[in-house]
Amino acid sequence: xxxxxxxxxxxxxxxxxxxxxxxxxxxxxxxxxxxxxxxxxxxxxxxxxxxxxxxxxxxxxxxxxxxxxxxxxxxxxxxxxxxxxxx
Numbered sequence: 001x002x003x004x005x006x007x008x009x010x011x012x013x014x015x016x017x018x019x020x021x022x023x024x025x026x027x028x029x030x031x032x033x034x035x036x037x038x039x040x041x042x043x044x045x046x047x048x049x050x051x052x053x054x055x056x057x058x059x060x061x062x063x064x065x066x067x068x069x070x071x072x073x074x075x076x077x078x079x080x081x082x083x084x085x086x087x
Contacts, residue, residue: 021078025085032086042086048079 035042055075056068 024078025082028082028086035086042083051075051079 032042034040052072052075055071059066059068059071
């Protein structure tokens with residue numbers, strides 16, 4: 001495969017990632033509604049830390065080129081952006 005073939009494959013993955021992140025955000029909107037009804041805070045530091053630890057562990061087991069810390073950083077950003085739609 002040439003560079004354009006690889007770039008096209010990355011573009012396809014980007015489309016899938018966008019769809020998945022929007023789906024995840026939609027779920028967060030619903031969680032935000034429940035939190036609001038129950039008077040719970042948007043930020044749940046314990047849950048966030050648990051998610052990041054699970055992500056890091058799964059990344060470690062996947063044994064890919066990105067280290068677990070990279071996945072933690074990526075998911076920190078995803079979580080931070082998701083909190084904005086929960087409010």
